[in-house]
Amino acid sequence: MSEPVALTFDVFGTVVDWRTSVAREGRAFGKRHGIETDWVRFADEWRGLYQPSMSRVRDGERPWAKLDDLHRESLCELLGRLGVVLGEGGLDDDAIDDFNRAWHRLDPWPDVVEGLTRLKRRYVLATLSNGNVALIVNMAKRAGLAWDAVLGAEVARCYKPQPDAYLKTAELLGLAPRECMMVAAHNDDLRAARALGFRTAFVRRALEYGPNQTGDLRAEDDFDVVAESFIDLADALGV
Amino acid sequence: MSEPVALTFDVFGTVVDWRTSVAREGRAFGKRHGIETDWVRFADEWRGLYQPSMSRVRDGERPWAKLDDLHRESLCELLGRLGVVLGEGGLDDDAIDDFNRAWHRLDPWPDVVEGLTRLKRRYVLATLSNGNVALIVNMAKRAGLAWDAVLGAEVARCYKPQPDAYLKTAELLGLAPRECMMVAAHNDDLRAARALGFRTAFVRRALEYGPNQTGDLRAEDDFDVVAESFIDLADALGV
Numbered sequence A, B: 001m002s003e004p005v006a007l008t009f010d011v012f013g014t015v016v017d018w019r020t021s022v023a024r025e026g027r028a029f030g031k032r033h034g035i036e037t038d039w040v041r042f043a044d045e046w047r048g049l050y051q052p053s054m055s056r057v058r059d060g061e062r063p064w065a066k067l068d069d070l071h072r073e074s075l076c077e078l079l080g081r082l083g084v085v086l087g088e089g090g091l092d093d094d095a096i097d098d099f100n101r102a103w104h105r106l107d108p109w110p111d112v113v114e115g116l117t118r119l120k121r122r123y124v125l126a127t128l129s130n131g132n133v134a135l136i137v138n139m140a141k142r143a144g145l146a147w148d149a150v151l152g153a154e155v156a157r158c159y160k161p162q163p164d165a166y167l168k169t170a171e172l173l174g175l176a177p178r179e180c181m182m183v184a185a186h187n188d189d190l191r192a193a194r195a196l197g198f199r200t201a202f203v204r205r206a207l208e209y210g211p212n213q214t215g216d217l218r219a220e221d222d223f224d225v226v227a228e229s230f231i232d233l234a235d236a237l238g239v
Helices: A016-033 A039-048 A050-060 A065-080 A094-102 A111-118 A132-143 A163-172 A185-196 A229-238 B018-033 B039-048 B048-060 B067-081 B093-104 B112-122 B133-143 B163-172 B185-194 B229-235
Strands: A005-007 A124-129 A149-154 A180-184 A200-203 A225-227 B006-007 B124-129 B149-152 B180-184 B200-205 B223-227
Touching: A005 A149, A005 A163, A016 A039, A016 A094, A016 A225, A039 A050, A039 A065, A039 B163, A050 A111, A050 B048, A065 A094, A065 A185, A065 B093, A094 B039, A111 A124, A111 A229, A124 A163, A124 B133, A132 B124, A132 B149, A149 A163, A149 B133, A149 B149, A163 A180, A180 A185, A185 A200, A200 A229, A225 A229, A229 B223, B006 B163, B018 B039, B018 B093, B039 B048, B039 B067, B039 B200, B093 B133, B112 B124, B112 B229, B124 B163, B133 B149, B149 B163, B163 B180, B180 B185, B200 B229, B223 B229
Parallel strands: A005 A124, A005 A180, A124 A149, A180 A200, A200 A225, B006 B124, B006 B180, B124 B149, B180 B200, B200 B223
Antiparallel strands: none
């Protein structure tokens, strides 16, 4: 088996710890606007609306909408449930937009920057995320993630696990699927990529959903690499 | 006037010296395959077929084709003119593909890496080139160009100076055109971007077409910045 040329990365959960970061942003937002709630639970609920919101795009119930827009709709729904008045006489658009961009300000897991720096020496590092380009670019700029290319859902105009999200990313890189290795903390994502010919690396993120996480605690299939961190992944790939 | 958030870069001629680099690759290719010609002139002729090849896509004479494919067609035409036999009994596809990827191996002008490193501290640096994603990614990897995003023609599926190449790049960055500054060594490119609301920076590349260059020797319009190099551009923008 020849070497892969590019590593394509899932981002939310695999590269960044969205839960802790969104909760941190929520606490600051709450303080600024006098809103009290359990912000970790809020982060979980916000994330809970992620798959349903993409499903409506995948199923053709609505035209293409980028993740920033889906996140914002979910945010407004959750703030409404908390009794927060939005718009005139209440929270204005700028405040909502700013909190929505919490997803642009997620912190990487502690092993990520070092791991990516090593992996970048040998491989093309591309994102293959459902996050839109601006979100991933702004996150990378803030966190120091040295991607060679930001691809995935928005440029493919479809959400993982739909095949075109993977296939168009490989195509834009000028590579066959077998020349790409999908890196993710989620079995479903890796299974979808593998079915299309991608190689696969499972990186365990046992705290993505907090201490009581039940899913994705281990690789459920015979993926090419199983690693505990990006440093471990670099070790496994010999870079 | 508020600051731009992103700088969007033309690449061929502005960032990299395609003429010297393609001629260098040509000499190596010629040596390998016993083909003798003036490789600087060959580079000029190859580049000469660039605009006509894109025009056929722009005019709808043919469906979308990425620049690697247009480059390859032009290359085969030029090799044919030299009497080189292609295909069976002659030069094989791998040899043609490898020379075609000369455009992935272009050297930057000497001021580029230092200039980009400074500019990256404050701005999102995105390519807005007619080059396809793989071409720009491979070039950046080899030359150490630290783009935050590789966008432009292929993701917009249209070639500059058509408006969507600029507008879709800004949209993918989540920015209004006025938040983007187009950086180019070509007056036409900057005029097209400015007509859409982009800010503009002209960087003079008086040797792009060699010592006898006649066009683009000076900024022909009142662009926001006029610079002699990327270092000069960084100075002008105060970073």
